[in-house]
Amino acid sequence: MTMSYRRKMDNCGVVIPDSFYPVDSLRQYVHLGTVKNYAKNSSVIIPGEPTNALIIVLEGRIRINLISDDGREVLLYFAGKNCLLGRLFPTEDNIHAVAIENSTICRFTKDNLKEIFRDNEEMPFDILKNYLAKASYFMRQVAEINSYNPTIRILRLIYRLCVLHGKQLENAHEIVIKLSQANIAEITGAHYVTVSRVLNCLKKEKILNKNKDKIIVYDLEKLKLLSEQSTYY
DNA sequence: GCATTAAACATGG
């Protein structure tokens, strides 16, 4: 693998499990599906609900949880505007989806989709890309968890966020993102106390500073070097 | 090397 290819690969990944590959072209077929509104904190998909429709998020934001065997809910991903929820085929998974903003979704049954596909032969490929984006993320996530310690996963997350979404300032990089420490913990699989400790260490070393709606990275190279160690604690 | 626990503190609707 050449360096340029590797760099490209690093830049095309999904860092935060959020919306993956939005399919905005599906919006024009909303009249063929079933639209429904959900208030903030209401359940969009209740556990055990039948899987008989492809869902697109028209507005708002939904948190998709997997219910584990012991009954706890663990984050799978966030679904924002034009994100698809693949609920067309039955699975073993027990999913609970909660609107974290007032949200609007549209459900397409298999028959709805047949009609859409007849009209738009590109549509199946867009939907495939959405599924691929999700599969790629979670495959990579398995490798990530198996390859790096929790503290390093936190550093790697922020580094990749910066490379992918960071805006170059005069003397720093700015990542505009609303991401709580609890969210970082859920995404990386590290404990939230560990996230707090790591972020404070990075702040004391003047490498970065994170607040409610942005992360400022002052020393990206140092962050990269630290993320290549075996641990940071 | 980090999770867990608990308890204190901080922010904001």
Place this chain on the structure above:
DNA sequence: CCATGTTTAATGC
């Protein structure tokens, strides 16, 4: 006020 998020230290696996 309460809910939610953050910090810190002690202890455990």
